[in-house]
Amino acid sequence: MSKIEKALNKARSTGALQVVHPRASRATEEAPSDISSATSAPIALIEQRGNASKAIARMQEKKLLDKHVLNENRIIYPEMGENDTVRAFREIRTKIIQKTQGLNCKIMVTSVTSGGGSSFVTLNLGVAFAFDAGKTALLLDCHFTNPSLHRLFGPGTFRGLTDYLDNTDMDIAEIIHPVGIERLRVIPSGGRREIPAEYFTSAKMKQLLDSIKQRYRERYIIIDAPPMTSSADTQILAELCDYVILVVPYGRVRDSNIDECIKAIGEKKLLGIIFNNEPDPPALQWKRILNPFIALWEIISHPFKKTSGVPSEKK
């Protein structure tokens, strides 16, 4: 956990910090147009960073999700503290930043096999990026057959990626939705479940990815892709991305499966492997578990105590 995060957490818990929800227009939420034409001068960069931070701070947020909801949806949050899963995602985030030297990028997350947890990794990696007040993450759900990111929105239909790719006159801003987690935005898969592979190769898709990447320098785009083994589209999608993260679920795939996936992705694009869902037991509250037994023991041993006490009383 970085120092800034720690400070923020502390401020949040003490109430010293209140999240500001500026009633800015949707236009203000989107990046200022001058960012794309930023100069390479260091001063300009710092200025730009400052502007970006300000812009991030001005991001319009939905009502923030409750910890309980986050917990139920298996989403990490800063207050989890030294949880191993949180630590793991922080480590992944740090390694990505090291690899990209602080620049934003398009990262595709795919699993070796279906149900491997690529959506879980995508979501929590996005959250881990969003922990940092100076960074933001945009999640893109390309898991058309089995989308999962839209569940964060609650009831109702939201326009998504397929709608955007179908409608030529739709604005990008219409499909980017806040989810109730600070600095995290999601593009859901959209209404249509079946899209041809040509959608990924279309210029519009490439343009979409480029534009969302360039709009904010501090925004990391994370794409949830179908598993490598089940969809050929994933490979096409990988071409459009800067890096690929391969999720290997615990106890479900063989070494040879991983080799096949790495070969399909290519060594150059492979950012790394996440070995997911190791069945580490949760931290159990043994006192709570043992309570009934202690009570039972007391019930059992109580009559004996009483009977042993009775003769002495008689005496």
Next chain:
Amino acid sequence: MSLPSEHLVRILFNEVFHYRKLVVAIFFLVNAVMLALGLSWPKDYTASTTILVEEKRIIQPLMEGAAVATDVADRARLAREVIYGRKTMSQVMEYAGWLKGNPDQKDQDRIIQGLTKRTVVTNVGKNIIRIDYRDSDPERAFRTTEKLADLFIAESLAAKAAESQSAYDFIDRQAEEYHEKLIKAEEQLKEFRSANLEARSGSDADVGARLNQLQLRMDQATQDLKEAEVKKISLEKQLSGEAEIASTLSREGQFRSRIAELQSRLETLRLSYHETYPDIVQLKNQINDLNQAIVEDQQQRAAAKASGHVVLNEGMINSPLYQQLKRELSQTQVTIETLNARIGEARRELALELERGKRMHGGEAALSELTRDYQVNRDIYQDLLKRRENARVSASLDKDKQGLAIKIQEPAAFPREPSGLRFLHFVIGGLILGLAVPLGLLFGMIYLDPRIRSGMIISEKRKLPMMVTVPRLWSHDETLAVMRNVQWLMLAMVGTFSMVALTVILRLMTII
């Protein structure tokens, strides 16, 4: 899958957690089964006794070489043969009270089979045999073991005595047989000797010498004969020539000397006279007459020669040489006759002698065969006699129970505690197995399943820029559910332990 032990332990721990219900279920089941087994396992009592078999006694060095001790090679095997025998088993059955219910033959066979199965005979040391017998009744176990040992000792001694006795009997029989053979051989030899007197050692040389002598004699005679014959021929030759010359000389000579005398006178007269002189004519007539006489004589002799008759006329003189030759010839003739007779005799004798020699050779072969038979029989007989004495000593040793010392080293004791697997073993075994079985199964699964359960395996093989293991993120509700689950499982474990403890207590109180 090859993993360092700490990874393996970690994976095993995770898998145990994952399959916790199954682990607890197996633990419970194994314990229940083992308790049931322990309760139903029959109680067995084992009584054992050791028997010392020793043959090194004082008597042995004394009898060294004379008596043969029974071999000790595999006493347990011999003991097994004795103990498992029908005879011993029947006696044991009777003694230990198996025949109380008057079982029929089939049941008896079954009982004997059971007895055999529960009796173990082993060689503990070189000379110690151990008999173990297992039974559900301690009293019966004790009695059976005791009886088995007694019977074994009695049987062993009896068997050994019988063995020695039978050995003696056999050798005795053999000795008798050879004695008879020997006598027979002796008789045969005697008969042969009396039948063939010349067939004795040295007669061979005798015959040889005699043959030589005869041959020499015959050669000599032949030589003499040849000489005599030559002499005879020469004498005959001389004799024929000598007779003629002698007669010629007597008459012709006279005539020729007269002619020569008359011729000289004639010559003298011719010198002085003519041919017609009377004296000369007379002389001439006289000479003619004489010549006529010579011719007549010659003719007469030739005629005589042709007829073979020697006509001795008054003019012939008896020649002394001829007489002598004649005498010698006759002598030679006699000599030749004698020599011929001698040679014939020698030849006959030689043939006889050769015949005898031949006969003697055949007899000698037969004699040596008979002698050999006799010697072999005699040797064997002597050996058998010696052996018979040894066997007699061995047999009397065994009869007096001096040959083999068998005694009970450790008598059978009454078994107080049951032997073999006890209830406690089952309880402890159940607790250990209850843990070991599920752990072993999980370990086997981890070991054999090729699917990846450790991030280390992925990063070990490949050079990856990033490799992070993300543990499962438990939601609050899930954690609560796990806790409830763990509570139930703990209850099940406590229940299992209580079940085991209760069974043990009941068992100790001999309720079950």
